[in-house]
Amino acid sequence: MKWSEICIHTTEEAIEPVTNILYEAGAGGVVIEDSQDLQQTFLSDEGSEYSLDPADYPIDGVNVKAYLPVNSFLGETVEEIKQSVNSLLLYDIDLGDGRLTFSEHNEEEWATAWKKYYKPVSVGEHFYIVPTWENFDPEDPNRKVIELDPGMAFGTGTHPTTVLCIEALETHMSKKAEVLDVGTGTGVLAIAAAKLGARKVHAVDLDQVAVQSAKINVKLNKVQDVVTVSRNNLSDNVKGQYAIVVANLLAELVIRLAEGGVADLLQKDGLLIASGIIRPKKEQVKEALIKSGLHVIEEMDSGDWIALVAEKAE
Structure with a gap:
């Protein structure tokens, strides 16, 4: 099965409402790539410290990535997501540039790939x-x-x-x-x-x-x-x-x-x-x-x- 990855580049302030919108739209999973995470030190299974790979993160702001099944309703769903995200401006929530991009993935790719972002x-x-x-x-x-x-x-x-x-x-x-x-x-x-x-x-x-x-x-x-x-x-x-x-x-x-x-x-x-x-x-x-x-x-x-x-x- 193929999944469409929808990536919304936004701000930390907007992470939670944007995430909720994506789940309400039927997202099969969400990944949050926060540039501020690059400032943290994480721990390996053995307890040694390591840093995240900057290539996996935006230069600034946050990427919120959602996964939706590729089907005949995808276009309508994406439009609903755009409208809902834009409506957050009514609540004085800073969306940043709110840029939305797409790519396609096989089920096996996204089902496990998101786990690399979550470490001890x-x-x-x-x-x-x-x-x-x-x-x-x-x-x-x-x-x-x-x-x-x-x-x-x-x-x-x-x-x-x-x-x-x-x-x-x-x-x-x-x-x-x-x-x-x-x-x-x-x-x-x-x-x-x-x-x-x-x-x-x-x-x-x-x-x-x-x-x-x-x-x-x-x-x-x-x-x-x-x-x-x-x-x-x-x-x-x-x-x-x-x-x-x-x-x-x-x-x-x-x-x-x-x-x-x-x-x-x-x-x-x-x-x-x-x-x-x-x-x-x-x-x-x-x-x-x-x-x-x-x-x-x-x-x-x-x-x-x-x-x-x-x-x-x-």
């Missing part, structure tokens, strides 16, 4: 994030291993926004804390919280594919006694109070989360860790957090990405 990597002070298909022997026995199978969900745990969240969890989470993970994706942040000693983690995502992926990864990492995963739109109808709410979302969704009363879900002195914020939108997000009754106590950054740690104000 050390994250924060406490973790290795390792794809399930890698035979990995940890060099540092003090680091905890998070096994991930990205499946059809967005994220492999190594994107700067995820790393910032993990680093913030390492700094601020107390043992036996109860944590809410909003927009869990593959479940990596919920798993990290559990491995850092959380008593209970409730992970939610609107995308049913992400929910299923997170459930699989939770079981892979043997934290199902701590982590529960369910489908939910942001924090709507979530009950209880939490020591930490972690939200790795687009800036617009962090603002919506704040306006939706996330402060009410925090215990006294509870913290919101919000990431996925592109630098030009930092002040807009901070204003929304302050209006919601939160006080920003820390800013973290990685490239163009910002994470904010906000405390419930009394």
Whole structure:
């Protein structure tokens, strides 16, 4: 069977919405080639460090590649993708040049080739994030291993926004804390919280594919006694109070989360860790957090990405 590879050259800010559009269009797989990944150091199966091949990545920005079956509906599907991607401009999302290109591949080529982009990597002070298909022997026995199978969900745990969240969890989470993970994706942040000693983690995502992926990864990492995963739109109808709410979302969704009363879900002195914020939108997000009754106590950054740690104000 032949597959058409659709490559959209865009920005980091647009990765998640573009990816969602491609999956909704019926993509049989997605690869994300982020030029910023070239700045990271990865680990081989033997634990030695190595760098990625620049030839596999764009000079700047991000390539989001989707795979669609070559059939009589392909032309219509591509037009729908173009319209949906362009409509993101209405939400003030920077698409970059949004250039779209095509190529064809046999099924055997794309079914395994995408795995070369996902390698073991050390994250924060406490973790290795390792794809399930890698035979990995940890060099540092003090680091905890998070096994991930990205499946059809967005994220492999190594994107700067995820790393910032993990680093913030390492700094601020107390043992036996109860944590809410909003927009869990593959479940990596919920798993990290559990491995850092959380008593209970409730992970939610609107995308049913992400929910299923997170459930699989939770079981892979043997934290199902701590982590529960369910489908939910942001924090709507979530009950209880939490020591930490972690939200790795687009800036617009962090603002919506704040306006939706996330402060009410925090215990006294509870913290919101919000990431996925592109630098030009930092002040807009901070204003929304302050209006919601939160006080920003820390800013973290990685490239163009910002994470904010906000405390419930009394």
